[in-house]
Amino acid sequence: MSAHASEAHAGGSRLYLWVWGWLLGFTAVEVYLAYIHLAPTLMLTLLMGLSVVKAALIIAYFMHLRFERLSLFLTLWPAAVFCILLILIFFFPDSVRLRELRPF
Amino acid sequence: MADAHTEAVLESRWSGGVAPYAMGSKKLGMWLFIVSDSLTFSVLLLAYSYLRLATPNWPRPFPFSPAIIYATVMTFFLLSSSLTMVMAVANAHRGNHRKTVFWLMGTMLGGIGFIGLHMREWFHLFHEGVYPWTNPYGVPLFGGTFFGLTGMHMLHVSIGVIYLGIIAFGFGTRKFSSEDVEVSGLYWHFVDLVWMFIFPLVYLMSVKF
Numbered sequence: 045m046s047a048h049a050s051e052a053h054a055g056g057s058r059l060y061l062w063v064w065g066w067l068l069g070f071t072a073v074e075v076y077l078a079y080i081h082l083a084p085t086l087m088l089t090l091l092m093g094l095s096v097v098k099a100a101l102i103i104a105y106f107m108h109l110r111f112e113r114l115s116l117f118l119t120l121w122p123a124a125v126f127c128i129l130l131i132l133i134f135f136f137p138d139s140v141r142l143r144e145l146r147p148f
Numbered sequence: 149m150a151d152a153h154t155e156a157v158l159e160s161r162w163s164g165g166v167a168p169y170a171m172g173s174k175k176l177g178m179w180l181f182i183v184s185d186s187l188t189f190s191v192l193l194l195a196y197s198y199l200r201l202a203t204p205n206w207p208r209p210f211p212f213s214p215a216i217i218y219a220t221v222m223t224f225f226l227l228s229s230s231l232t233m234v235m236a237v238a239n240a241h242r243g244n245h246r247k248t249v250f251w252l253m254g255t256m257l258g259g260i261g262f263i264g265l266h267m268r269e270w271f272h273l274f275h276e277g278v279y280p281w282t283n284p285y286g287v288p289l290f291g292g293t294f295f296g297l298t299g300m301h302m303l304h305v306s307i308g309v310i311y312l313g314i315i316a317f318g319f320g321t322r323k324f325s326s327e328d329v330e331v332s333g334l335y336w337h338f339v340d341l342v343w344m345f346i347f348p349l350v351y352l353m354s355v356k357f
Contacts, residue, residue: 056234056238057235057238060231060234060235060238061231064227064228064230064231067227067230068224068227071220071223071224071227071347074347074348074352075216075220075352077352078212078216078351078352078353078355079212079216079355081355081357084353087352087353088353091348091349091352091353092348094348095344095345095348098341098344099341099344099345102230102337102340102341102344103337103341106230106233106234106333106337106340107333107334107337107338107341108330108334112169112170112171113168113169113170115168115169116169116171116176116179119169120179120180120182120183121183123183124183124186124187127187127190128187128190128194131190131191131194132194135194135198136194136197136198136201138198138202139197139198139199139201139202140201140202142201142202143201143202143203143204
């Protein structure tokens with residue numbers, strides 16, 4: 045991990061093309077899912093799953109985090125993900141409750 | 149082209165101490181900004197999703213053709229501009245100034261194409277009476293959240309294009325180091341990453357049946 049600068053830039057272009065191809069492929073799958081009209085819950089689950097994979101690919105390869113020290117990743121992302129999950133857990137069930145409480 | 153200080157920081161390899169992450173302060177600073185900005189966008193996306201779930205008659209204003217197709221082309225522009233950006237960073241580290249500027253220009257073009265298509269879509273919505281404060285669907289919050297979210301993202305893309313222009317000029321005239329190009333790349337990829345969540349949540353989940 046330490047010699048990241050030289051190691052990752054050496055055979056880089058082909059790796060980046062592959063990542064780009066995968067990202068386009070996942071996007072195509074997402075658009076296809078929108079085209080065939082799935083049930084919203086299933087659709088949302090699949091779309092968010094694919095988006096998280098795409099985000100991970102961008103962070104790991106394009107943003108190079110895979111080739112940095114593990115300590116950087118551990119400093120940055122677990123805390124951020126934890127914050128986002130906290131918002132989801134404490135805040136989101138309320139949105140469904142609001143809908144159920146509606147008089148119509 | 150990295151300056152003496154950056155070289156010294158990068159060479160201190162022992163774990164902890166002077167450089168626990170073995171990177172320059174600019175790059176670490178950009179990473180910290182990205183994490184805080186990711187929370188900003190998370191909250192905007194969560195607010196949008198919350199209101200959407202809590203509102204029974206939330207509009208689905210995007211027909212597959214042309215709205216979703218346009219949004220897909222916009223996604224293609226952003227993804228491809230990320231590819232040209234990594235090419236720029238790779239060339240910058242090799243010290244190839246002309247190629248770096250060329251790829252940076254390509255990245256800016258991708259960003260400008262994205263902004264152009266996005267503005268076109270916005271004006272189309274204005275034409276249909278959809279504004280940030282009102283719309284014909286009777287759910288004014290749709291405009292508030294949609295334009296707030298996509299506007300915040302477009303602001304990031306616009307700032308990114310200007311930022312890359314400055315970096316391209318500075319690197320072309322040998323004022324900036326390859327680390328500066330790499331740091332601007334981190335920002336650009338992050339803007340791309342955010343769109344990977346806006347595109348499915350705002351567009352694909354709202355296809356008009």
